[in-house]
Amino acid sequence: MLIELEKRKEPSQAMLYLTPVIAVLATMFVGGILFSLIGHNGFAAVREIFITPLIDTHKWQDLGIKAAPLILIAVGLSIGFRANVWNIGAEGQYIVGGLAGTGIALLTWELEGWWILPLMCIAGVIGGGLYASIPAFLKTKLNVNEILSSLMLTYAAIQLLYYLMRGPWKDPEGFNFPQTRLFNDSQILPEIIPGTIVHLGVPLAFLIAIIAWFVMSKSIFGFQIRVVGSAPAAARYGGFSAKRTIWAAMLIGGGFAGLAGIFEAAGPFQQMVPQFPTGYGFTAIIVAFLGRLHPIGIILGGLVLAVSYVGGEIAQTSLGLPNAAAGIFQAMMLFFLLATDILVKYRLKLNLAKQAGDAS
Amino acid sequence: MSDTxxxxxxxxxxxxxxxILLAALGELVVEKSGVLNLGIEGMMLIGAVVGFAVTLTTGFHLLGIVIAMFASTLSAMLFAYLTLTLTANQVATGLALTIFGIGISSLMGEPYVGKTIEIFSSWFPASLAEHPQLRVIFGYSPLVYVSLALTFGVSYFLKKTRAGLILRAVGESDISAHSIGYSVIGVRYAAVAFGGAMAGLAGCYFSLVLTPLWSEELTAGRGWIALALVVFAAWKPSRLLLGAYLFGAIMTLELHAKAAGFSFIAPELLAAMPYLATIVVLALISLRKSSGLAAPACLAKPFKPST
Structure with a gap:
């Protein structure tokens, strides 16, 4: 073979950060070809999905709105992933967090005051955290696989949402539509840039990601998480409790997802509706990987995925592509990232000498 | 209640x-080999749209099914290459495969929305297939009989054959299987391919038998129910059959509850039941570890041979 893989002595730092960029570029290239093969204009699809959201300044606010929940959820999940805790039920924790905050909003709908919104956010964190504590409990007490339990709970949460919308929480003045009443002015996140849709949750999500970066890189807790994930035996000798780490990872992942949920409900939606789950909890897993489980990388990864979401909406109207088409690109980004991961640990070597030797 | x-x-x-039985049979074999493929829903959708498109174009159901199974197996091979050859994370790759499958099936299926084909119905003569009573035995699509045969086939394969034993060994202890000379990666490739083909077959059931038409996200999350079913059945084919009919009964009841609007049980609770029951089963299995019902020991763990 002409090209050989040679194991590097140490993982390449350059490749670690370069491969996500390669993955995005490869996705644009191969994705364009794929769309053309199916009979669409692949070039136009790539342009509308990846380029238009960046050059159309009117779309920048949408990027912030979409990136915020992805970043928030992905930062929470990445802490768990580093500790080898595979919470993939963030979508469910996002829903339950949104529901918990909505519960406070419905209890206080006739009241006003500055305290209502923080209370809703706290409820969101607690709701998401509590929902994540079910797989945490099952994992630590009974050694139940958290991948399966957290995933199953997501689909139960969706049904809980449908039930509340159809029944107890339905707006009594809402012409029988399955949705809650609109939140009042004390219950919605204020817009921070006048005249746009950018709400307070957007800068907060970025701020929380940066705080998480400091905590993960500078604190004992961050060290513990990394050791438990990468060297469980060493962690045991060091006296780090695996169970406590699982609990911490699950509660942080669930709490962040819950906060993203109530930000979404009190921000863009301003009420609770059955269309609330939009798959952010799953897309955030792609974001976490694309960002190399690093909070700063996740901010960039969240923005890239936000571009694909916004671009997908643009392509829907301008090219008539189905809504799910952006998902093809999102999935391909992860495929290419995982495929190019091999470059981090191995180097490609052109083996010309051997070829010549074989020939002689 | 009358007979009819x-x-x-x-x-x-x-x-x-x-x-869900068809898809779960495939996933059961995949998981028995130690691999967790969360891409069932995506592979089902690819199978559903390809099966529909080919059948609509050629008029041959069987051709549609074969090509659909080929297409979904191809997508499973993408998963296998990433997770087995490149040892990528199985959870992330599987979820991405589902997102990919939803997207590409919507895109490919666009021209076929609103078109219909002839249903892939029973091959028995009408005197049996449409007989008021006997249709309960003879009145199904050939795929129903195939699903039953495959249940027994998979059960026999895992329990009685040497190849089945090797597959289970690979799933329970990849290092031991490797050290006595079995190709762990090869076995897992074969298992993932089977899982892909079965998901494609399951997808065809939606687009050629149940509806028979194509619309976006036709399988409506049934891939996740199939995943739940494998766990619910504690990785045993015989329980898979019973579990599938139980879940099917719950889903049917849910549809009727929604249509009839009766109030003694919320349809949402029925819809959540398979997932909640699966979590309960997971907990029960863990409580009784000795009973041989536990998950395959190597599930979702990548295998990197040292040599």
Whole structure:
């Protein structure tokens, strides 16, 4: 073979950060070809999905709105992933967090005051955290696989949402539509840039990601998480409790997802509706990987995925592509990232000498 | 209740159960080999759209099914290459495969929305297939009988054959299987391919038998129910069959509850039941670890041979 893989002595730092960029570029290239093969204009699809959201300044606010929940959820999940805790039920924790905050909003709908919104956010964190504590409990007490339990709970949460919308929480003045009443002015996140849709949750999500970066890189807790994930035996000798780490990872992942949920409900939606789950909890897993489980990388990864979401909406109207088409690109980004991961640990070597030797 | 109502209920339940049984049979073999493929829903959708498109174009159901199974197996091979050859994370890759499958099936299926094909119905003569009573035995699509045969086939394969033993060994202890000379990666490739083909077959059941048409996200999350079913059945094919019909009955009841609007049980609770029951089963399995019902020991763990 002409090209050989040679194991590097140490993982390449350059490749670690370069491969996500390669993955995005490869996705644009191969994705364009794929769309053309199916009979669409692949070039136009790539342009509308990846380029238009960046050059159309009117779309920048949408990027912030979409990136915020992805970043928030992905930062929470990445802490768990580093500790080898595979919470993939963030979508469910996002829903339950949104529901918990909505519960406070419905209890206080006739009241006003500055305290209502923080209370809703706290409820969101607690709701998401509590929902994540079910797989945490099952994992630590009974050694139940958290991948399966957290995933199953997501689909139960969706049904809980449908039930509340159809029944107890339905707006009594809402012409029988399955949705809650609109939140009042004390219950919605204020817009921070006048005249746009950018709400307070957007800068907060970025701020929380940066705080998480400091905590993960500078604190004992961050060290513990990394050791438990990468060297469980060493962690045991060091006296780090695996169970406590699982609990911490699950509660942080669930709490962040819950906060993203109530930000979404009190921000863009301003009420609770059955269309609330939009798959952010799953897309955030792609974001976490694309960002190399690093909070700063996740901010960039969240923005890239936000571009694909916004671009997908643009392509829907301008090219008539189905809504799910952006998902093809999102999935391909992860495929290419995982495929190019091999470059981090191995180097490609052109083996010309051997070829010549074989020939002689 | 009259005979006809009971018969039509049985037939509806079996109809609703068959696709999840087919997909779950594939996933069971995949998981038994130590691999967790969360891409079932995506592979099912690819199978559903390809099966529909080919059948619509050629008029041959069987051709549609074969090409659909080929297409979904191809997508499973993408998963296998990333997770087995490149040892990528199985959870992330599987979820991405589902997102990919939803997207590409919507895109490919666009020209076919609103078109219909002839249903892939029973091959028995009408005197049996449409007989008021006997149709409960003879009145199903050939895929229903295939699903039953495959259940026994998979059960026999895992329990009685040497190849099945090797597959289980690979799933329970990849290092031991490797050290006595079995190709762990090869076995897992074969298992993932089977899982892909079965998901494609399950997808075809939606687009050629149940509906028969194509619309975006036709499988409506049934891939996740199939995943739950494998766990619910504690990785045993015989329980898979019972579990599939139980889940099918719950799903049928849910649809009727929604349509009839009766109030003694919320349809949402019925819809959540398979998932909640699966979590309970997971907990029960863990409580009784000795009973041989536990998950394959190597599930979702990548295998990197040291040599």
């Amino acid at each position: 109502i009971i018969i039509s209920i049985i037939m509806t339940v079996i109809g609703a159960s068959t696709p």
